[in-house]
Amino acid sequence: MSRLRVRHILAVGGASLACALAAPAQDAASVPSAATTAAPARPAALADFDAYVDATRKQFDVPGIAVAIVKDGRLVLEMGSGVRKLGEPKKVDAHTQFAIASNTKAFTAASLAILADENKLDMNDRVVDRLPWFQMSDPFVTREMRIRDLLAHRSGLSLGAGDLLYWPTTSYTTREVVQRLRYVPLTNSFRAEYAYDNILFAVAGLVVEEVTGKPWADFVRDRIFVPLGMTESQTHAPTTIGPNDDIATGHAKFDFKDLKPVGPMSWSNNPSAGGIYSSVHDLSKWLTMQLAGGTYTDAAGKSQRLFSEKRQAEMWSLITPIRIPEPSVPELKAARPNFSGYGEGWFVSDYRGHKLVWHTGGWPGMVSRVTMVPDLKLGIVVLTNQESGAAFQAVTMRALDAFTDAPKTDWIAAYAAGVKKSEGNADDSMKTHEAARMKGTKPSLPLDGYVGTYRDPWYGDVKVTRQGGKLVMTFTKTAQLTGTLEPWQHDTFIAHWDDRSLNGDAFVNFALDPDGKVREIRMEPVSPLTDFSFDFQDLRLTPVK
Secondary structure (H helix, E strand, O other): OOOEOOEOOOOHHHOOOOOOOOOOOOOOOEEEOHHHHHOOOOOHHHOOHHHHHHHHHHHOOOOEEEEEEEEOOEEEEEEEEEEOOOOOOOEOOOOOEEEOHHHHHHHHHHHHHHHHHOOOOOOOOEHHHHOOOOOOOOHHHHHHOEOHHHHOOOOOEOOOOOHHHOOOOOOOOHHHHHHHHHHOOEOOOOOOOOOOOOHHHHHHHHHHHHHHOOOHHHHHHHHHHHHHOOOOOEOOOOOOOOOOOOEOOOEEEEOOOEEEEOOOOOOOOOHHHHOOEEOHHHHHHHHHHHHOOOEEEOOOOOEEEOOOHHHHHHHOOOOEEOOOOOOOOHHHHHHOOOOEEEOOOOEEEEEOOEEEEEEEEEEOOEEEEEEEEHHHOEEEEEEEOOOOHHHHHHHHHHHHHHHHOOOOOOHHHHHHHHHHHHHHHHHHHHHHHHHHOOOOOOOOOOHHHHOEEEEEOOOEEEEEEEEOOEEEEEEOOOOOOEEEEEEEEOOEEEEEEOOOOOOOOEEEEEEEOOOOOEEEEEEEEOOOOOOOOOOHHHOOEEEOO
């Protein structure tokens, strides 16, 4: 997702975590909405924008893309391109809902900002003063964690730590997820450096619930969606999706190559990190309010305030610096920022002398980006129904260039080069594994010797069973993580998950004790293209006796 799969798709310096290319998506013409025709005339630099979005969609095999742009408090453009689902005729338009995944985080930050303005909490409150049962794996971090820290990715957790507790969908409750934080290892010092997480936004959502006495989803609906007139947004999809609803279907490259629809996913046990579905039409209202300093015009035409300018300034201020890598390919050099960091639910960086406030989101089959340029009063939202970060980046950068008088850049070609490079790196990684593999080896034990229940302190139980002549691994809280173990070398196997849309196959190494019994299982993803939310490397699975 940077992606939050619930995935976060982060592209620093223009380097995209895009999936590999596959068969071309179904063609369909752009579909301007009724609101588009009533909007102010587009800038001349956007005259060919519809065709550009179509070209982006085709290049990166995306079935459908929706875009909205706001400028100076007005809707400049809203449009759709392509289809909601491959093989079906229904078009994407500005009102089609997509999972916005980690773009939800800004709504959680805004919820806390509203409560801070009402003096119902302080962002410097200790989390344990609001949730006395809250516990990290280190007592100092437990004691010193503040509400603001929950939003800033500087806790000491590793990248995506604990994501397997809720993605793919698990049977844990939100409280059970947060209670297991006490066992998730810290790999860095508290507040020392940036490492993206999702699990602490679950804690933030529980703080909202503790302070208000209502579910996070109800608070967001009542205090944000309803005032802003966001009638095309919800927090309970796909459980509330009807057969005639205008909602996109996600698509993934099964085995990194075959583009197919993926099943709907609900994320009820960490909704405050990534649980919102919305349309670009609705998100244009969200961005207009943000760019107006927290104010909006209600249904009666009166000016209202959602949160204070002070709180917005804090959300948009850089709290956690992010190291800026060199671009993955020379073609993306122009996208490399001069500074980068994270505030409260927002990334903060720059482009051509303008401060950017933005975020991305990733979900099974859907990725997106929301971007604001505060000094230009410009907002851009791009929603897609395929796991190609390159697509939303290319569209966003084209829109930014139109309003910043930038030299013309072929962003489609630039991000295509980045995708090609990432694919090549993945191929090289597999070749390295193949070269190091010792051919002709066999497992040390008969298959029954690996069978058993294994327990990790933070995830829980994983079972290895024998079915015929094969071993099968099952994560007991995650239905989608069931797959066959194929021998690789010695006591290392590869878990091939039955659900091929996950692209998360993993090496599984059984470590033996001196008596030839399994002492521990360690895991790690096979491909560098595997989403970081598969935090297999943090598991320490030991036999349950």
